[in-house]
Amino acid sequence: MNAALDVRGLTTRFDTRGGMVTAVNDVSFAVEPGRIMGLVGESGSGKSVTGFSILGLIDAPGEISAGQVLVDGTDLRTLAPDALRRMRGRRVAMVFQDPMMTLNPVLRVGDQMAMAVRVHDNVSKRAAWDRARAALDTVGIPAAAERLRAYPHQLSGGMRQRVAIATALLHRPSVIIADEPTTALDVSIQGQILAEVRRLADETGTAIVWVTHDLAVVSSLADDICVMYAGRIVESGTAEQVIGAPRHPYTRGLIDSVPSLHPPGQPLPQIPGSTPQLVNLPSGCPFRPRCPRATEICATDPPLSGTDHPALCHHPLTEAPA
Amino acid sequence: MPDTLTPGGTASATPSAAPTRTRASRLRDFWSDFGRSPVALVSLAVIAVLAFVSFGAPWVTPQDPYDMANLDWMDAFLRPGTVGSGGYTHWLGTDNAGRDMLSAIFYGLRTSFVIGLSAGALALMVGITVGLTAAYFGGRTEALLMRIVDLQLSMPAILLALVLVAMLGQGVAQIILALVVAQYAYFARTTHGTATVERGKDYIEAARSTPLPTWRVLLRHLLPNVLPPLIVVATVQVAAAIALEATLSFLGVGLPLTEPSLGSLISNGFKYIHTDRTWLSIYPGLFLMVTVVAINLVGDRVRHVLDPRNQR
Amino acid sequence: MLGYLIRRLAQAAVVVLAMSVIVFVGVYAIGNPIDVLIDPGATQEIREKLIAQYGLDQPLWRQYFTFIANVAQGDMGTSMVYNIPVVDLVFSRLPATLELVFVSVCIATLIGIPAGLYAGYRPNGVAAKLIMALSVLGFSVPTFWIGMLLIMAFAVNLGILPSGGRGDVGSFLGINTSLATLDGWSHVILPAINLSLFKMGLLIRLTRAGMVEAMRTDYVRFARAQGLTEREIVFSHVLRNISIPIVTVFGLELGSTLAFAVVTESVFTWPGVGKLIIDSILQLDRPVMVTYLVLVVILFVLINLTVDLIYARLDPRVRLKGGS
Numbered sequence: 001m002n003a004a005l006d007v008r009g010l011t012t013r014f015d016t017r018g019g020m021v022t023a024v025n026d027v028s029f030a031v032e033p034g035r036i037m038g039l040v041g042e043s044g045s046g047k048s049v050t051g052f053s054i055l056g057l058i059d060a061p062g063e064i065s066a067g068q069v070l071v072d073g074t075d076l077r078t079l080a081p082d083a084l085r086r087m088r089g090r091r092v093a094m095v096f097q098d099p100m101m102t103l104n105p106v107l108r109v110g111d112q113m114a115m116a117v118r119v120h121d122n123v124s125k126r127a128a129w130d131r132a133r134a135a136l137d138t139v140g141i142p143a144a145a146e147r148l149r150a151y152p153h154q155l156s157g158g159m160r161q162r163v164a165i166a167t168a169l170l171h172r173p174s175v176i177i178a179d180e181p182t183t184a185l186d187v188s189i190q191g192q193i194l195a196e197v198r199r200l201a202d203e204t205g206t207a208i209v210w211v212t213h214d215l216a217v218v219s220s221l222a223d224d225i226c227v228m229y230a231g232r233i234v235e236s237g238t239a240e241q242v243i244g245a246p247r248h249p250y251t252r253g254l255i256d257s258v259p260s261l262h263p264p265g266q267p268l269p270q271i272p273g274s275t276p277q278l279v280n281l282p283s284g285c286p287f288r289p290r291c292p293r294a295t296e297i298c299a300t301d302p303p304l305s306g307t308d309h310p311a312l313c314h315h316p317l318t319e320a321p322a
Numbered sequence: 323m324p325d326t327l328t329p330g331g332t333a334s335a336t337p338s339a340a341p342t343r344t345r346a347s348r349l350r351d352f353w354s355d356f357g358r359s360p361v362a363l364v365s366l367a368v369i370a371v372l373a374f375v376s377f378g379a380p381w382v383t384p385q386d387p388y389d390m391a392n393l394d395w396m397d398a399f400l401r402p403g404t405v406g407s408g409g410y411t412h413w414l415g416t417d418n419a420g421r422d423m424l425s426a427i428f429y430g431l432r433t434s435f436v437i438g439l440s441a442g443a444l445a446l447m448v449g450i451t452v453g454l455t456a457a458y459f460g461g462r463t464e465a466l467l468m469r470i471v472d473l474q475l476s477m478p479a480i481l482l483a484l485v486l487v488a489m490l491g492q493g494v495a496q497i498i499l500a501l502v503v504a505q506y507a508y509f510a511r512t513t514h515g516t517a518t519v520e521r522g523k524d525y526i527e528a529a530r531s532t533p534l535p536t537w538r539v540l541l542r543h544l545l546p547n548v549l550p551p552l553i554v555v556a557t558v559q560v561a562a563a564i565a566l567e568a569t570l571s572f573l574g575v576g577l578p579l580t581e582p583s584l585g586s587l588i589s590n591g592f593k594y595i596h597t598d599r600t601w602l603s604i605y606p607g608l609f610l611m612v613t614v615v616a617i618n619l620v621g622d623r624v625r626h627v628l629d630p631r632n633q634r
Numbered sequence: 635m636l637g638y639l640i641r642r643l644a645q646a647a648v649v650v651l652a653m654s655v656i657v658f659v660g661v662y663a664i665g666n667p668i669d670v671l672i673d674p675g676a677t678q679e680i681r682e683k684l685i686a687q688y689g690l691d692q693p694l695w696r697q698y699f700t701f702i703a704n705v706a707q708g709d710m711g712t713s714m715v716y717n718i719p720v721v722d723l724v725f726s727r728l729p730a731t732l733e734l735v736f737v738s739v740c741i742a743t744l745i746g747i748p749a750g751l752y753a754g755y756r757p758n759g760v761a762a763k764l765i766m767a768l769s770v771l772g773f774s775v776p777t778f779w780i781g782m783l784l785i786m787a788f789a790v791n792l793g794i795l796p797s798g799g800r801g802d803v804g805s806f807l808g809i810n811t812s813l814a815t816l817d818g819w820s821h822v823i824l825p826a827i828n829l830s831l832f833k834m835g836l837l838i839r840l841t842r843a844g845m846v847e848a849m850r851t852d853y854v855r856f857a858r859a860q861g862l863t864e865r866e867i868v869f870s871h872v873l874r875n876i877s878i879p880i881v882t883v884f885g886l887e888l889g890s891t892l893a894f895a896v897v898t899e900s901v902f903t904w905p906g907v908g909k910l911i912i913d914s915i916l917q918l919d920r921p922v923m924v925t926y927l928v929l930v931v932i933l934f935v936l937i938n939l940t941v942d943l944i945y946a947r948l949d950p951r952v953r954l955k956g957g958s
Contacts, residue, residue, distance in 0.1 A: 055858075057855060096852055101853065102853055105853075119863065476889065480894060595790060607779040610779065618774045
């Protein structure tokens with residue numbers, strides 16, 4: 001099956017006062033239609049920047065310096081700015097973290113959604129509102145017509161995030177990048193939205209990249225998982241592989257520190273230290289200073305081992321499956 | 323840091339939490355940030371030079387232009403660069419009374435600085451007092467005080483100053499008083515705004531629950547937090563006060579003609595704009611403009627540096 | 635809505651009344667107008683007659699009540715200098731000032747807002763830096779001096795525009811205004827530019843700040859992620875948001891433009907109320923001062939009310955207190 005989204009060697013850098021920072025470093029992954037890929041990492045690991053880089057939404061002083069982003073086989077990076085804009089929202093859409101901030105507070109929900117419809121499809125305002133209402137129905141919003149006339153502040157956080165997801169769905173895109181869309185919501189609402197997203201991926205065949213720091217969410221939702229650390233993908237595979245038999249010590253640490261994935265009654269282990277600053281990364285493996293398995297060889301760049309369930313590590317926890 | 327670009331910005335955890343910064347290091351950071359703008363540095367230098375020549379006017383100028391005994395009618399309307407009867411060059415020419423324009427400008431500038439700084443400082447003190455009182459006591463005191471402040475803010479300062487000067491009469495002290503009344507409201511509003519935000523925080527509650535006297539809580543705890551935005555307001559208001567004094571004097575309701583003032587100098591030069599004696603109005607205006615613009619540019623930079631959104 | 639309006643108008647009336655007391659007492663504190671008015675050589679008899687005629691022998695509170703009673707009948711008193719009813723005097727001068735303010739506000743808005751939008755959209759560009767530098771000049775350089783330079787340049791040196799006064803008055807849609815004639819425009823353009831500069835500088839800075847802030851928001855990023863064009867983002871999303879603070883300041887500044895007209899009118903000998911108030915302050919013409927100030931207060935109150943109403947229209951999060 002052809003991948004809906006195929007990212008190859010994506011690299012995004014920021015020219016900061018402290019020096020050049022590579023926030024996304026040679027990142028590659030692919031997502032097939034109808035599948036959900038969890039992109040997991042701590043704050044500052046570059047996972048959100050990866051999401052924005054896919055859509056080409058990096059502002060100065062940032063710059064996407066290398067790589068390909070293939071959506072249905074079209075490389076977004078080679079498109080002219082206006083052609084790229086036409087892909088956004090139509091072929092590849094995005095949902096943001098904070099539903100309180102993603103909707104314009106002074107415009108009606110319906111007007112905002114209708115604008116998103118009409119920018120790609122030449123339809124009447126009325127038809128655009130109808131499409132918007134249908135999209136709200138799809139994400140399970142009751143009394144959709146009424147909600148369209150509301151202003152964002154009149155809706156709850158969960159409702160607003162559903163509106164954002166509905167907006168992303170308006171053009172039936174091949175790919176949706178969801179940047180921590182449930183982090184700001186109550187746990188009960190979070191569950192509802194996750195179930196909704198799972199259903200949508202199955203029904204519409206949309207490929208979803210779920211950017212999150214929450215391994216628990218991803219383990220129940222995602223089909224595949226990529227773990228990011230300091231701008232690189234350090235491990236990738238199916239959800240069963242990565243959660244069930246992690247190969248990278250960092251992934252192991254992440255899993256161990258999630259309460260729900262941990263046997264009860266035992267103290268919760270933590271990864272010592274914190275995310276490195278990208279300005280002056282240590283040479284070799286960036287996880288080295290925090291890694292229990294680190295040896296001298298880790299001062300050199302780690303190799304990528306395995307093809308089915310690859311890990312970027314000198315000392316993976318299990319050898320690559322044959 | 324790249325993470326500030328992510329929407330919603332989950333605060334990135336830096337490995338070493340920033341050490342508690344001392345006052346000295348904060349000041350050093352402020353200056354290093356401030357100095358990154360060449361425009362602001364030049365402006366600061368210009369202000370320093372202007373302040374030096376104006377406060378040193380009696381020593382750096384060849385004549386006291388407001389001492390009638392020094393003036394010679396024979397020297398009237400000399401063009402810039404001409405040597406007058408005093409044997410020295412009138413670099414910016416002389417006016418209708420034979421007054422050396424450069425000297426007169428320095429003396430006028432001194433008045434500008436004195437009025438601007440004292441009006442600014444007094445308005446700052448009055449404003450802080452009103453704003454802090456309102457924020458600290460709350461309730462009816464707050465409602466009444468801030469009502470008056472808001473009402474005043476909705477009136478343009480120039481109008482208020484105009485009426486006050488008309489009531490108080492002409493003179494340096496009168497102008498300063500009028501400017502203070504017209505301007506304190508800006509400080510009061512800023513103080514009150516920041517202080518009400520701080521008031522809600524726990525540390526003020528904690529300080530209040532100790533037996534410290536009220537004024538100590540106000541001065542030691544609230545004031546330091548209110549100061550940064552006030553510094554910005556102060557620069558703007560000093561510049562505005564200087565411009566207002568010049569305007570009032572130009573309109574003939576500010577300083578009497580016997581007092582040196584850039585406004586009166588320009589007003590005097592204004593009588594001759596249909597002749598070629600344009601130096602009479604252009605040069606004092608240039609000095610006034612440079613002073614006010616320089617102060618505003620410094621204020622702009624201070625605002626930029628103190629704005630938390632611009633701190634990296 | 636109606637309840638809100640009535641409450642606001644009642645509040646406004648209280649403010650105006652309070653201000654009239656302050657103004658009256660304040661103006662009363664200014665020297666004795668009789669000394670200015672009459673020939674120092676006049677006999678004591680003439681002097682006392684005049685004092686009685688103007689009611690200056692009455693106690694202050696009594697003078698105030700006489701004043702209020704007269705105001706209620708539409709009589710604001712008689713100018714001591716021009717010797718005609720103040721209401722007639724002020725209203726004969728008001729159109730000139732309103733013309734001037736109108737033209738200058740238009741100039742400030744039409745240039746200031748687009749310039750600010752641009753400077754905020756590309757905040758690091760050369761053009762943006764230039765616009766910002768000019769805006770600093772705009773609100774730093776004293777109005778009267780700029781006015782003088784304008785006269786020097788365009789009236790004295792180039793000789794293409796008149797140096798002062800108001801031009802011929804024509805009729806347009808039944809309104810008598812100098813804006814209906816070419817001569818009128820040639821007279822109004824310099825003072826209007828002069829008066830607009832301060833406001834333009836302010837509008838540029840305000841619009842720029844709002845634009846910079848708005849472009850950083852998530853909803854703009856979200857709009858971009860939906861593939862909206864930059865044009866749509868700026869004009870449909872951002873403009874609506876930043877129009878809220880702009881309208882507020884714009885309204886407040888409308889009042890200050892009226893006040894600053896005092897300066898511009900003096901420089902350009904523009905026969906408006908600003909020139910009138912300066913003259914009346916210099917000549918201690920009390921009734922004119924009081925009338926002008928009360929008029930300004932009323933205008934301010936009305937402007938504030940209008941701003942609040944527009945504000946509520948623009949920002950759906952604001953609900954006017956006092957029931958709908």
